[in-house]
Amino acid sequence: MEILMSLLIGVIFMSATYLMLSKSLLRIIVGTGLLSHGVHLLLLTMGGLKRGAAPLLGQQAEAYTDPLPQALILTAIVISFGITALFLVVAYRSYQELGTDNMELMRGKEGNE
Amino acid sequence: MNSLITLPLLIPLFTAIILVFFNKNVTVQRWIATIGSLLTLAAAVWLSATVYTQGIQTMDLSNWQAPFGITLVSDMLSSILVVTTSLIGFVCLLYSFRSIGVEREKHYYYPVFFFLILGVNGAFTTGDIFNMFVFFEVMLMASYVLLVLGGTKIQLRETIKYLLVNVISSGLFVIAVAYLYSVVGTLNMAHISVRLNELGQSGIVTVIAVLFLIVFGIKGAIFPLYFWLPGAYYAPPAPIMALFGALLTKVGVYSITRTYTLFFTQDIGYTHGLLEILSIITIIIGVIGAIAYFDVKKIIIYNIIVAVGVILFGVATFTTESLTGSVFYLIHDMIIKAALFLLIGIMIKITGTSNLREMGGLINRYPGLAWTYFVAALALAGIPPLSGFLGKILIVRAGIDAGNYWGSGVVLLSSLLVLFSVMKIFMNGFWGKAREYKQQEKVPVRWLLTAPVILTICAVLYGLGSEALYPIISTAAETLSNPEIYIKAVLKE
Numbered sequence: 001m002e003i004l005m006s007l008l009i010g011v012i013f014m015s016a017t018y019l020m021l022s023k024s025l026l027r028i029i030v031g032t033g034l035l036s037h038g039v040h041l042l043l044l045t046m047g048g049l050k051r052g053a054a055p056l057l058g059q060q061a062e063a064y065t066d067p068l069p070q071a072l073i074l075t076a077i078v079i080s081f082g083i084t085a086l087f088l089v090v091a092y093r094s095y096q097e098l099g100t101d102n103m104e105l106m107r108g109k110e111g112n113e
Numbered sequence: 114m115n116s117l118i119t120l121p122l123l124i125p126l127f128t129a130i131i132l133v134f135f136n137k138n139v140t141v142q143r144w145i146a147t148i149g150s151l152l153t154l155a156a157a158v159w160l161s162a163t164v165y166t167q168g169i170q171t172m173d174l175s176n177w178q179a180p181f182g183i184t185l186v187s188d189m190l191s192s193i194l195v196v197t198t199s200l201i202g203f204v205c206l207l208y209s210f211r212s213i214g215v216e217r218e219k220h221y222y223y224p225v226f227f228f229l230i231l232g233v234n235g236a237f238t239t240g241d242i243f244n245m246f247v248f249f250e251v252m253l254m255a256s257y258v259l260l261v262l263g264g265t266k267i268q269l270r271e272t273i274k275y276l277l278v279n280v281i282s283s284g285l286f287v288i289a290v291a292y293l294y295s296v297v298g299t300l301n302m303a304h305i306s307v308r309l310n311e312l313g314q315s316g317i318v319t320v321i322a323v324l325f326l327i328v329f330g331i332k333g334a335i336f337p338l339y340f341w342l343p344g345a346y347y348a349p350p351a352p353i354m355a356l357f358g359a360l361l362t363k364v365g366v367y368s369i370t371r372t373y374t375l376f377f378t379q380d381i382g383y384t385h386g387l388l389e390i391l392s393i394i395t396i397i398i399g400v401i402g403a404i405a406y407f408d409v410k411k412i413i414i415y416n417i418i419v420a421v422g423v424i425l426f427g428v429a430t431f432t433t434e435s436l437t438g439s440v441f442y443l444i445h446d447m448i449i450k451a452a453l454f455l456l457i458g459i460m461i462k463i464t465g466t467s468n469l470r471e472m473g474g475l476i477n478r479y480p481g482l483a484w485t486y487f488v489a490a491l492a493l494a495g496i497p498p499l500s501g502f503l504g505k506i507l508i509v510r511a512g513i514d515a516g517n518y519w520g521s522g523v524v525l526l527s528s529l530l531v532l533f534s535v536m537k538i539f540m541n542g543f544w545g546k547a548r549e550y551k552q553q554e555k556v557p558v559r560w561l562l563t564a565p566v567i568l569t570i571c572a573v574l575y576g577l578g579s580e581a582l583y584p585i586i587s588t589a590a591e592t593l594s595n596p597e598i599y600i601k602a603v604l605k606e
Contacts, residue, residue: 020277020281025273028277032277032280032281032284035280035281035284036280036284038284039284039287039288039291040287042287042288042291043287043288043290043291043294046291046292046294046295047291047294047295068294068300069291069294072243072287072290072294075243075247076246076287079247079250079283080280080283082254083250083254083257083276083280083283086254086257086258086276087273087276087280090257090261090269090272090273090276091273093261093264093269094269094270094272094273097264097266097269098266098269098270106270106273106274108267108270108271108344108347110267110347110408
């Protein structure tokens with residue numbers, strides 16, 4: 001199961017990298033979303049996939065699932081949600097202001113003398 | 114159990130929350146902000162004094178015992194960094210009052226400012242690696258908003274790049290923590306250190322070490338990962354630039370210092386060797402940038418990169434002496450970079466340009482500005498007895514003792530070239546033929562100048578009083594070079 005997850009995570013990272021290398025801003029943002037999904041899955045897999053009872057509830061169980069990675073993922077999901085929201089707003093605003101979503105046209109030349 | 118340690122975090126947090134409710138009333142906001150930041154500074158100094166007299170302070174949040182819950186740890190290094198952060202925060206705030214503009218002030222500039230201070234102080238104080246990620250995100254979120262606030266074209270454009278770089282680096286941070294967790298099964302930094310030492314030298318730990326170096330290297334702008342910095346720091350107005358330049362990269366540097374002294378000490382030949390090579394190249398690249406440009410902002414921005422290299426060279430040498438030098442230099446650089454950014458901010462306000470070729474003769478009308486800049490520039494380059502000197506000499510001497518003549522030579526040579534780059538601003542900007550500038554009557558130079566003057570005085574005193582401060586700094590370095598002290602204080606064994 002872990003191997004399968006690793007492969008899946010690899011594919012997600014691959015697609016995220018591909019998307020982030022494109023010129024269009026929206027595709028880049030989708031790429032960052034995909035990247036954070038991959039990261040969260042990796043975190044889940046690294047803690048070991050489900051084996052044993054839920055912690056605290058099944059008091060007599062032989063083994064327990066590690067609750068910590070799940071808590072970490074929850075935190076990381078909230079953070080990446082907030083950042084994606086901000087990113088979308090900034091992207092929309094800059095599309096209005098700059099009139100383009102093409103990263104090639106967003107190079108800065110200030111102070112390069 | 115000591116709740117004093119939370120004060121430098123809670124005061125900015127509550128100040129920020131209160132400020133949100135007064136966003137339309139600028140005068141009230143300024144007063145609350147001043148009081149909040151003075152309280153933060155007082156709490157930080159108090160905490161620092163407590164750490165100095167009573168040793169490392171720790172606090173287990175919600176009373177969960179050390180390796181299980183989140184622990185806040187304030188050792189000498191983190192407490193003096195918190196003091197420096199609060200001081201710079203206060204001074205940048207003073208500067209902001211008359212320069213940032215009412216529009217920004219009404220659009221939540223001050224609340225976000227305090228969230229940034231909260232994030233930076235938190236990252237310095239936490240003793241839990243995942244909690245450090247969370248504080249990084251608080252700090253980054255605030256920095257995104259500060260960078261884009263105002264919404265000019267250049268700010269929007271640079272914010273997008275800055276956001277993207279930092280989203281990727283945050284992703285890598287979580288990956289690094291995940292790998293580390295799968296190896297050691299704990300998140301408490303002291304506990305990680307214990308477990309890694311039990312594990313001994315192994316390949317996977319080295320991989321994780323390099324991954325952490327990449328993560329913090331992106332934040333701290335070391336050699337192959339600094340590319341985002343000159344663009345992003347160029348965009349915002351001076352006080353924000355000063356905050357970023359003085360605090361954000363230094364958080365990355367602090368994290369590298371912490372992880373490379375506490376965690377990854379098993380395979381020093383590889384990990385610290387890599388750090389050493391990268392730091393030397395960082396210095397060289399930074400110096401080239403600082404000499405090459407004729408734009409005041411770019412010159413100072415590239416000087417950030419030089420300083421990061423110098424500090425990390427000391428960390429990579431990894432002796433008590435070099436670590437003492439690094440800590441000395443770290444504090445010095447935070448203060449003096451903030452001062453320089455604020456000073457060039459005034460220059461840009463007066464002249465309306467950041468291009469040195471269109472400036473000149475400022476010393477006639479603004480001698481105070483000119484001489485403050487001159488002292489700050491000398492301090493940056495490390496002319497004795499000013500503040501950069503002692504840190505650099507310790508780093509260089511430790512490097513030579515360790516047999517690294519090349520690296521030490523580069524550090525020495527870099528001081529000379531740094532001096533050249535900042536004197537270029539002095540000669541072209543302040544000397545020469547006086548010109549008339551359109552904006553100059555409106556600029557409240559006297560008020561704006563108080564902020565960098567405070568910082569420059571601090572820097573001078575820091576240099577002159579380095580003998581008196583030496584015990585404090587060497588205590589900080591002692592904890593770094595001997596992780597046992599840190600571990601004992603946290604795990605209470």
